Amino acid sequence: MDFSVGFEHNSLLRNQILEAYPSMVVIKSISKSYGVPGIRLGILCSADTALVAKLKKMVSIWNINSFAEYFMQILSKYEKDYRRACEKFILERDDFEQKLKEIRFLRLMPSQANYFLCEILPPKNADQLVRTMLIKYNILVRDCSAKLGFDGKQYMRIAVRSHEDNAKFLQALRELDSQ
Numbered sequence: 001m002d003f004s005v006g007f008e009h010n011s012l013l014r015n016q017i018l019e020a021y022p023s024m025v026v027i028k029s030i031s032k033s034y035g036v037p038g039i040r041l042g043i044l045c046s047a048d049t050a051l052v053a054k055l056k057k058m059v060s061i062w063n064i065n066s067f068a069e070y071f072m073q074i075l076s077k078y079e080k081d082y083r084r085a086c087e088k089f090i091l092e093r094d095d096f097e098q099k100l101k102e103i104r105f106l107r108l109m110p111s112q113a114n115y116f117l118c119e120i121l122p123p124k125n126a127d128q129l130v131r132t133m134l135i136k137y138n139i140l141v142r143d144c145s146a147k148l149g150f151d152g153k154q155y156m157r158i159a160v161r162s163h164e165d166n167a168k169f170l171q172a173l174r175e176l177d178s179q
Helices: 015-022 049-058 066-100 126-137 161-179
Strands: 023-028 040-048 106-108 115-120 156-159
Touching: 040 049, 066 106, 066 115, 066 161, 126 156, 126 161
Parallel strands: none
Antiparallel strands: 023 040, 106 115, 115 156
């Protein structure tokens, strides 16, 4: 949600929404949203107070490490900076998306996240493309073809990064598209 257009208003973490859907459970990975993997920090919200109470009893008293605790203590200090970064990110993602659509061997899935899922169209295939990007261009992308639900089709996941990194990636794709 943090990377979606209108992110300030897109949250399901509002009492009126949670109360309207009492069976709904919202789980948010704070470590993913804020780009701090490894601290394993997240939240769970629901209007189902019995479920929340049951889950609280199941969680150990040491369920948060010192890095995560420190992160939560300083989070509010950087909230405005984070919101500005999200706005900048959305603009970069939209620009990157338009340029990725120009690559003939990619079928881009719409995204409001910090990555794109692309189907790799013949004559290219995901395994070959991922290897070429790493060996020839020193760019790491993820082959998602083996994931359940892709029915043997070729898929790759592309992270949205800085403008410079995205431009380097696009240049490599354009070279491969011209071959």
